[in-house]
Amino acid sequence: xxxxxxxxxAVSQNLSHGDTVSFEGFTHLIPHAAAHEAIRQQFxxxxxxxxxxxxxxxxxxxxxxxxxxxFSYAGNPGVGLLRRxxxxxxxxxxxxxxxxxxxxxxxxxxxEAGASGIPFAxxxxxxGAGLKNVNTNIRAVRCPFTGEELAAVPAxxxxxxxxxxxxxxxxxDVLIEGIIGVQKEAALAAKRAVxxxxxxxxxxxxVHPNACILPNWTVSAISVVPGGAHPSYAHGYYERDxxxxxxxxxxxxxxxxxxxxxxxxxLDALPEDLDDRVAKFRRAV
Amino acid sequence: MTDLxxxxxxxxxxxxxxxxxxxxxCFVGIGAPSAACNVARLSHAPDITLIYESGTIGTAPSVLPxxxxxxxxxxxxxxxxxxxxxxxxxxxxxxxxxxxxxxxxMDRFGNINTTIIGDYENPKTRLPGGGGAPEIATSCGxxxxxxxxxxxxxxxxxxxxxxYGHGAGHGERQELGxxxxxxxxxxxxxxxxxxxxxxxxxxxxxLHSGVTREQVQVTCGWQVQFSExxxxxxxxxxxxxxxxxxxxxxxxxxxxxxx
Numbered sequence: 001x002x003x004x005x006x007x008x009x010a011v012s013q014n015l016s017h018g019d020t021v022s023f024e025g026f027t028h029l030i031p032h033a034a035a036h037e038a039i040r041q042q043f044x045x046x047x048x049x050x051x052x053x054x055x056x057x058x059x060x061x062x063x064x065x066x067x068x069x070x071f072s073y074a075g076n077p078g079v080g081l082l083r084r085x086x087x088x089x090x091x092x093x094x095x096x097x098x099x100x101x102x103x104x105x106x107x108x109x110x111x112e113a114g115a116s117g118i119p120f121a122x123x124x125x126x127x128g129a130g131l132k133n134v135n136t137n138i139r140a141v142r143c144p145f146t147g148e149e150l151a152a153v154p155a156x157x158x159x160x161x162x163x164x165x166x167x168x169x170x171x172x173d174v175l176i177e178g179i180i181g182v183q184k185e186a187a188l189a190a191k192r193a194v195x196x197x198x199x200x201x202x203x204x205x206x207v208h209p210n211a212c213i214l215p216n217w218t219v220s221a222i223s224v225v226p227g228g229a230h231p232s233y234a235h236g237y238y239e240r241d242x243x244x245x246x247x248x249x250x251x252x253x254x255x256x257x258x259x260x261x262x263x264x265x266x267l268d269a270l271p272e273d274l275d276d277r278v279a280k281f282r283r284a285v
Numbered sequence: 286m287t288d289l290x291x292x293x294x295x296x297x298x299x300x301x302x303x304x305x306x307x308x309x310x311c312f313v314g315i316g317a318p319s320a321a322c323n324v325a326r327l328s329h330a331p332d333i334t335l336i337y338e339s340g341t342i343g344t345a346p347s348v349l350p351x352x353x354x355x356x357x358x359x360x361x362x363x364x365x366x367x368x369x370x371x372x373x374x375x376x377x378x379x380x381x382x383x384x385x386x387x388x389x390x391m392d393r394f395g396n397i398n399t400t401i402i403g404d405y406e407n408p409k410t411r412l413p414g415g416g417g418a419p420e421i422a423t424s425c426g427x428x429x430x431x432x433x434x435x436x437x438x439x440x441x442x443x444x445x446x447x448x449y450g451h452g453a454g455h456g457e458r459q460e461l462g463x464x465x466x467x468x469x470x471x472x473x474x475x476x477x478x479x480x481x482x483x484x485x486x487x488x489x490x491x492l493h494s495g496v497t498r499e500q501v502q503v504t505c506g507w508q509v510q511f512s513e514x515x516x517x518x519x520x521x522x523x524x525x526x527x528x529x530x531x532x533x534x535x536x537x538x539x540x541x542x543x544x
Contacts, residue, residue: 026368027352027353028339028354051368071414072414073415073417074411075413077351079351081413082413085411089408089411090408090411101400104420105376105420108369108371111369112373123373123377124423124424125419127419127462127463128422128452128458128463129415129419129422129446129448129449130400130445131415134405134406148462149462178356178359178365179339179340179359179365180340184367212367235359240351240355242540243540245351246540246541246542
């Protein structure tokens, strides 16, 4: 049966220094609360895997937790660049950062291969693209039936994957709705999956039979953290805080400003604070 | 009362929107491509299928999304699928007719760089990277591009091949085993460009109203070629301008930038 834990315990019991860790959520349901807890617990030397590093990895990279990032789009969606990520790549601040860069198709396929228990993913990709010249994990295989050359990348199998979801039931089954992204694959590809949820409900008797559900025996730990995706969003609970994404560009532009913001809003904050931050983005039901 | 004065940006988005039809299935990039696609949907192409890479198929947002995964895209979509399914069944499966992309840096053959300025190992500027673009560029039936003209943006040689257009031109695309058409249209703030049938170099086919050939050349880093019969792009109609401006105003309100 699933462990229902506090966020502090869920992170400390499942994440270790030097782990390969994925915090997934494709624009929607980004597990910010779990990432903030990992920042407070000062994990280091992590290999951070995520299709779109987004603000969440900009914060972790800027706090010096990452030795490497595996990714496919390192922008602030709709706003511009990720300034802490840039500072690490261009100036090695606060520490040098190794990068392994892919396309979205490659990352999505690699998670799927990881969840499927096969060693690599095969797809029609990277044709004419420059990444295969700078990333030795992008290779080619020939179809044994047609002779067509296809792209191959290694499966992704993180030590632990963190995701945020709408709800769990009392047994610990987890429901993900809306833009489901790559979370199911990332959770099943990992050795351990940790889920933060908006709420616990009695049962899932009223959900659609084809809903995206992770059964309790695929989940290592669940923590209830309302607002745990902020400034991302939780479909059916609260909307995306687009203004915070726009403001992040200014916060992250300056090292001192970044550090003072992180101190006030992450290091000195509690998981419960996120509930207040999403209050004005909750829609009247 | 409609003020028929319009900006070059508005002309670019509206000219791009005119290239889209109701029967198109379009993979939408964020920014100007998203604006053009939604102006088309709200005016002359109401049945167009718009797809964003977050997995939303057949979406109809009332405001322009800030990201490719804003909630309204899902709420208004015909279906929302997982990201692996999006890239495997829908894009790689050949079900998308047009990929509509923007670019930070582009060459005359529609090859795009959104990865790096300078050397990959020692970048001068680290840009976001390709996201879905490398496979969008080769798996969609054809590619429409839009960008504002500048010497920094339209260059003789791009620093990195994030996504492939026509390579070095002529038949290079086919030689790599790519069976789709590649870039077939470029709409800038000054002109409409189409690839030369033989060399595949983008060639000006229409100048926007009031724009000179010199203006196009001084904002472009390669020697511009003009087609034999350069036409003039029709200026935006009052209806087109009204659709675009309403959409952009609603978007700013929704994103907390205007009241």
